[in-house]
Amino acid sequence: MIALFARDIRLATRAGGGFGLGLGFFLILCTLVPFGVGPSGATLALIAPGILWVGALLACLLSLDRIFALDHEDGSLDLLATAPIPLEGVVVIKAAAHWITTGLPLVVAAPIFGLLLHLPAIAMPWLVAALLIGTPALSLLGAFGAALTVGLRRGGLLLSLLVLPLYIPTLLFGAEVVRRGMVDAAPLTPLAFLGAITLLSCALVPFAGAAVLRVNLR
């Protein structure tokens, strides 16, 4: 399992793996938004939590096809399915590797993007905490969506239609944490809900994802 984890991270970080593309996407998004809504700092600060979270969703979504599609194409997914580790474990490991390569860089870089959007300093720790706790759920749910569409040729757009509704609770609580952090109004409550959603995804997705993969590998 550790070998699989290391392999996935290595594949993602080497050339052509798309590592850093998520960050680049995030940067472009944060650059484009002021053009769209005007450079006023007050307006930007108001919508910053939502923009940052929607950006995190989209950055995560764009890299989802990497989780299973490439392995399915070259046949290594079939080998993984027959390997002595349970398929549920494969799903968890793959989601974890996806999070390390897309979710974690976002968490680390989030304060910089927050600065670009005039997010008040008081909300920064809450932004980082919310992303740290919330993005694993995005990777896990995304792994389920990727497993669902792994056998499809034109899966990209369908994947977004399937996965984005699943992201609604995460987005809602995640943005709420930052919004409340800005005015210092008990942001711990939505943060706790966010943690609950991540834990629920941890408990649910490995089994659903593995079941779906088995169907697709039949």
Next chain:
Amino acid sequence: MSIWEYANPVKFMRLSGRVLPWVAIGAAICIASGLVWGFLTPPDYKQGATVKIIFLHVPAAMMAINIWAMMLVASLIWLIRRHHVSALAAKAAAPVGAVMTLIALITGAIWGQPMWGTWWEWDPRLTSVLILFLFYLGYIALWSAIDDADTAADLTGWLCIVGSIFAFLSRYAVLFWNQGLHQGASLSLAPGERMSAVYRYPLYLSMLGFGLLFLALVLVRTRTEIRRRRLAALIAREVRA
């Protein structure tokens, strides 16, 4: 004699063929009389004549949620007991549910414009119905994207289970998000305490009619799916021979 006997497509076709006309006639009678009776009710003291849209809106919204629940049960039956009729019934129900959700949203908007002064409001109730509509769309899109019927049934079944959990989560998460900002319970359905009998009885009739309508549509669509399966099997046999 158990209900599982009707998992046999032949028996299902025989029974559904016999029941279908009666269900359809019942649905037509209930909806027609419910709507006409509803239309003849006196205007509400506050909402005026706009109150009458309730006879479309509430049954549609009720069916929107219950059809998804029916799809969940059918998906579970398919995943656990592998009865094809069950999977096909779930597939047949999805577009009906999506249309019911759309009717609820549109009639709500038409009512909301004169009453709230807006076509749309990010009220928890409205938002969760919209989210439900998105789940319907994803479910239907997944069905139509996969060629192999059994694979499609399995994958959509799992999507329905996971989707149900997250649709349910969203339903209560939106309360957290916009509670107190807007009237959360303004569309609350508690006919016993909220509505006078003048409106309640035609509403019951209309709800019954929508339920029967759904049953009739699902039966027709499931029968069509079964026939389509048979046709595909026949063609496959011809090609091989």
